[in-house]
Amino acid sequence: MRGFHVYVLLAAGAASLVYAHLLNPYWMHVAIIAMFYGILAGSWSLLAGYGGLFSLGHMAFASVGGYTSALLVQWYGIPIPLGMAAGVVLSCALGGVIGWVCLRMSGPYLAIFTLAFSEIVRITFSTEDQVTAGMAGLHTAPLFHIASRLPYFYTAFGLLACSVALIGFIVHSRWGLFLRAIREDEQAASASGVAVARFRILAFAVASALAALAGSFYGHYIGILTPSLGGLDLMALVVVMTVIGGMERIPTAVAGAVGVEVLQEFLRAYGQWRLVIFGLVLLLTMRFARNGLLTPIWQQFVRLGEARGAPPAPREAGQEGSGI
Amino acid sequence: MNWDYLFIQATNGAVIGIIYALIAVGVTLIFSILKIVNFAHGDLYMLGGYCAYYVITLLGVPPLPALVVSMAAVYSFGIVLERLLLTPLYSERTERKDEYGIIVTFGLAFFLRNMALIVFGPFPLRPPSFAPGLLRIGTLIVTNDRVFAGAVGLLLIFGLLYFMNGTIWGQALDAVSQSRDSAAIVGINPRRFNSLAYGVGAALAAGAGALIAPIFSLAPDMGVLPNIQSYVIVILGGMGSVLGSIIAGILLGESQGLFTAFFPDPTRAFAYTNAFGVLVLMVVLIFRPTGIFGRRHVRME
Numbered sequence: 001m002r003g004f005h006v007y008v009l010l011a012a013g014a015a016s017l018v019y020a021h022l023l024n025p026y027w028m029h030v031a032i033i034a035m036f037y038g039i040l041a042g043s044w045s046l047l048a049g050y051g052g053l054f055s056l057g058h059m060a061f062a063s064v065g066g067y068t069s070a071l072l073v074q075w076y077g078i079p080i081p082l083g084m085a086a087g088v089v090l091s092c093a094l095g096g097v098i099g100w101v102c103l104r105m106s107g108p109y110l111a112i113f114t115l116a117f118s119e120i121v122r123i124t125f126s127t128e129d130q131v132t133a134g135m136a137g138l139h140t141a142p143l144f145h146i147a148s149r150l151p152y153f154y155t156a157f158g159l160l161a162c163s164v165a166l167i168g169f170i171v172h173s174r175w176g177l178f179l180r181a182i183r184e185d186e187q188a189a190s191a192s193g194v195a196v197a198r199f200r201i202l203a204f205a206v207a208s209a210l211a212a213l214a215g216s217f218y219g220h221y222i223g224i225l226t227p228s229l230g231g232l233d234l235m236a237l238v239v240v241m242t243v244i245g246g247m248e249r250i251p252t253a254v255a256g257a258v259g260v261e262v263l264q265e266f267l268r269a270y271g272q273w274r275l276v277i278f279g280l281v282l283l284l285t286m287r288f289a290r291n292g293l294l295t296p297i298w299q300q301f302v303r304l305g306e307a308r309g310a311p312p313a314p315r316e317a318g319q320e321g322s323g324i
Numbered sequence: 325m326n327w328d329y330l331f332i333q334a335t336n337g338a339v340i341g342i343i344y345a346l347i348a349v350g351v352t353l354i355f356s357i358l359k360i361v362n363f364a365h366g367d368l369y370m371l372g373g374y375c376a377y378y379v380i381t382l383l384g385v386p387p388l389p390a391l392v393v394s395m396a397a398v399y400s401f402g403i404v405l406e407r408l409l410l411t412p413l414y415s416e417r418t419e420r421k422d423e424y425g426i427i428v429t430f431g432l433a434f435f436l437r438n439m440a441l442i443v444f445g446p447f448p449l450r451p452p453s454f455a456p457g458l459l460r461i462g463t464l465i466v467t468n469d470r471v472f473a474g475a476v477g478l479l480l481i482f483g484l485l486y487f488m489n490g491t492i493w494g495q496a497l498d499a500v501s502q503s504r505d506s507a508a509i510v511g512i513n514p515r516r517f518n519s520l521a522y523g524v525g526a527a528l529a530a531g532a533g534a535l536i537a538p539i540f541s542l543a544p545d546m547g548v549l550p551n552i553q554s555y556v557i558v559i560l561g562g563m564g565s566v567l568g569s570i571i572a573g574i575l576l577g578e579s580q581g582l583f584t585a586f587f588p589d590p591t592r593a594f595a596y597t598n599a600f601g602v603l604v605l606m607v608v609l610i611f612r613p614t615g616i617f618g619r620r621h622v623r624m625e
Contacts, residue, residue, distance in 0.1 A: 054426045104613040107422030108361035111430075112555045113609045116602040119552055123602075127595040183420075232548060236434035243427055272442050279435030283409060286428050 004305020009251075013161070020153050027265075028149045034261035035156040036218050039163045041242040041257035042250050043210035046167050049247035050176060051203040052183030054107070056235055057098070057114035058211050060121040063230030065091045065212020066219035067125060067132060070140040073220075080143050084216040088209050095208020099201040106186070118230055126227035135226060143220040152221050159217055160254070163210050167250050170206065179203055237275075240282045246292020255294050331464050333585040334578060339470045339539075341577020342477035346532040347550050348557035348569040349484060350525030356501040356564035357521035358413060360425030364405075365529055366551025367436040370544065372398045372530020373537040374444050377451040387454045391476070391534045395527040402526025403519045405432065410522065414515065433551075440544035448541035473535040480531050481570055484524070488566055497521060501564065549598060556605040563614065576601055 023031060040062060047053045065087035073083040102113050125132050132138050144151045170176055178199045181189035190196045219225045228234070238257070245256015260278060267274045285293055347369055354362045375394035379385050385393065409428050412418045454476075455468035488494035499507040500517045508514055532550070533542075540546070557576055561568030580597045587593035 048423075052420070052423065054423065056430070101610045102613075105609060106613075108355075108426060109559075109609060109613055111363070111426050112361060112559065113606060115552065116555070116605045116609075119602050120599050120606070123595050123599040127592050127599075233434075233437075236430065239427065239430060240434065243431070272438060275438040276435060276442065279431055279438060282431040283428065283435060286424065286431065287409060287412065290424070 005302045008301075008304075013157075017154070017157060020157075021150055023153075025149055028153055030262060030265045032149065032152050032156045032221065034258040035160040036214050036221075037238065037241055037257035037261050038160050038254040039210055039214035040238045041245065041253045042160075042164055042167050043207040043214075044238055045242050045247045045250055045253035046171065046179075046210075047203055047207040049242070049249070049253065050171055050179045050183065051200065053099075053200065053203060054111045055114040055204070055207070056111050056232075056239075057118035057121075058207065058238060059215075059235045060114075060118035060230040061091045061095055061208040061211040062215030062218070063121060063125065063225075063227065064094060064215070066140075066215035066225050066229060067138065068212075069216035070138055070219050070225055071131070073141050074138075080141060080220055084213065084220070087216040088212045091212030091215075092205050092209035095211075096201050096205040098208070099204025100197075103197050103200055115232075118232075118235065122227050122230045125230065132225075132227070135228075137224040137226045138219075140219045140223055140225055142223055143217075156217065156221075159213060163213065164250060164254060166206070167210070171250060175199060175202070237278075240278050243282055244278070244285050244293055246295035246298070248291065249295060249298060252292050252294040252298050255298075256292065259294070328463050330582075330585055332466070333581040335464070335466050335581075336470065337578040337581020338574060339474040339477075339577070340581070341574040342474050342481070343532045343536050344550060344553050344557055344577055345570045345573025346477050346480060346535075347529050348554040348561070348573050349481065349566050350528040351554050351558050352561070352564055352566055352569045353484075353497075353521050353528075354525040355558070357497060358406075358410065358425070358518055359421070360410070360413065360429065361555070362522075362525065363426065363429040363551070364433040364436060365525070365554060366547025366549075367433045367440070368398055368402065368526045368547075369529040369533040369550055370440060370542070370547035371401065371436065371533065372527075373451075373533030373542045373546065374440065374449075375530065376534035377449055377537060377542055380451050387452065387538075391454075391531060394534045395531045398530030399523045399527035403523040405526075406519050406522035410518070414518065433547075437544055437547070444542070444544060446544065448543045450541040451537045453538040454535075467539075469538045473539060476535055477532065480528060484528065485566065485570075487524075493520070552605075553598070553601055556601045559605050559608055576604075 020028070020031075040058065044055070044058050047055050047058070065084075068087035068090050069080070069083035072078055072086050073080055078086075098114070098117060102110050105113055126134050128134070129136070143155065171179070178189065178194045181192065181194050182196055182199060186196055215229060218229070237260075241257040241260045242253045243256075244260060245254070246252030264274055264278075267277075270277070281293075347365060350368075351362055351365050354360065354365075372394050375397050376387070376390045379390040379393050380387055383390075409432065410425075412424060413421050418424060453467075453469045455472045457468045459466045459468055459471050486494075488497065496507070496512045497517055497520065499510070499512055500514050500521075504514045507517075533547075553576065557569055557572045560576065561570070561572030580601060583600050584593045584597045587596060
């Protein structure tokens with residue numbers, strides 16, 4: 001039965017939607033944040049895993065999206081979804097511009113350039129404090145005026161599903177092939193007729209738009225935005241999540257994000273040690289299992305339906321929304 | 325215009341520039357041999373500062389020997405890191421070494437920073453000063469610590485220049501940076517020089533951290549900013565060029581000092597001073613994707 005894994009994931013997704021109300025508020029919050037990271041990890045994996053474009057400015061786009069939406073809603077009182085859309089559009093355009101200006105840069109130079117960009121964004125947001133409230137934090141309008149977190153859960157789920165579907169559509173089309181060709185050898189790809197410039201810009205624009213989507217949702221969910229959303233620590237966390245999961249596949253990247261976030265909550269007693277452990281796991285992953293820790297599991301999972309006609313008992317299909 | 329203020333800013337700028345240059349030559353050295361940008365360099369700088377602090381306060385060693393001890397300790401630590409983490413860069417079988425280098429050093433930075441937060445604590449620490457007191461030249465007042473940091477920094481830089489140009493080891497390093505295979509043919513073991521380059525780069529960063537500690541204070545995230553500033557210098561001065569880094573470092577320190585002095589809004593001057601260097605970096609990279617004097621981006625074969 002081909003495509004068995006897709007049905008399992010759809011079933012798991014549907015089940016998590018139906019039974020979401022059984023989660024207690026704390027774990028629902030964890031699930032929402034996990035899905036926020038899932039969008040970021042998935043889009044970073046499009047950029048870095050598929051395109052080989054190691055942007056360290058991914059969180060800067062999330063923060064641009066978050067602040068744009070929050071400020072527009074605050075100034076003009078526009079509906080929040082409209083504000084989020086504005087943030088996404090602005091970030092998409094900005095991402096396209098960044099993708100365009102760094103077309104000639106490769107490898108570490110691109111990483112340094114995007115790191116510089118994210119620093120400028122962070123410094124500007126924290127210094128212009130009469131606009132953004134600086135490090136004190138900008139209060140944002142909540143997306144829903146209800147005590148329950150359930151609507152946020154559904155929204156996050158929907159956003160994650162749409163993001164994964166969009167990225168999945170891109171990477172499974174010819175475009176994904178072009179991106180991987182660019183990653184392997186830019187000159188060879190260009191010689192074979194791949195419009196390198198167009199696809200590099202496209203990857204940046206799409207990934208930045210999705211980061212902004214995550215960022216603006218996060219702002220309106222948490223209720224406060226600080227410049228540290230675009231800081232290096234969160235960027236490192238997203239890299240950790242993506243690489244531990246497996247950055248060359250969208251499902252493993254997203255599952256890595258969800259897994260790391262859930263583990264972070266389970267290991268709460270260990271406090272700061274968690275980040276040290278994740279850093280160590282990242283180094284070990286890079287050193288000994290560069291494809292990511294979840295990739296072998298995912299490959300087994302995909303092969304499930306092909307081996308036998310009758311599928312074995314549905315296994316733990318993973319956390320909600322680990323792929324569509 | 326207040327001339328005293330201007331002179332003080334210029335002096336401070338020169339000292340900071342020398343310290344930044346010290347960090348940047350390490351980045352350049354590592355890049356020229358290992359062909360990776362070390363994203364964990366700022367954290368080695370942080371480790372150097374803390375190491376000196378604990379050697380001074382716990383063992384009661386005077387500051388100057390503590391500086392040497394700290395550099396030696398971080399040198400050894402750098403070699404251990406290089407042996408443990410960076411060896412896949414030299415393997416034939418590793419694909420996409422750029423990617424490996426970026427993620428491993430970035431992950432290492434994350435690891436070291438969070439480890440430091442636990443081991444050293446989040447609160448800023450200030451070690452005893454190397455040379456207490458003030459230096460007065462006319463109306464100009466500079467703390468002795470800054471003079472000391474600048475002087476020792478310059479000494480370390482000249483030491484490195486001598487090492488690179490005047491000793492057989494430095495020439496071997498240069499040979500490896502130009503061509504690993506040719507260097508191997510004439511009897512240089514490139515692997516040993518990988519370790520040496522990473523160790524020396526780490527030691528210089530540690531020296532910078534120990535020198536700056538009495539001026540600013542120590543904090544686990546103190547390396548983030550100098551790390552980025554060192555990239556500005558390296559991009560300006562040319563990736564792989566030690567002399568270029570030194571000139572660019574002092575230029576950057578000076579221009580930032582003067583930028584702070586002339587920025588119309590003093591409350592924001594400091595924040596935007598850092599943004600200014602970073603902006604220069606972005607503009608340079610847009611027009612010269614491998615830096616001003618950079619060779620074409622070379623990958624390790």
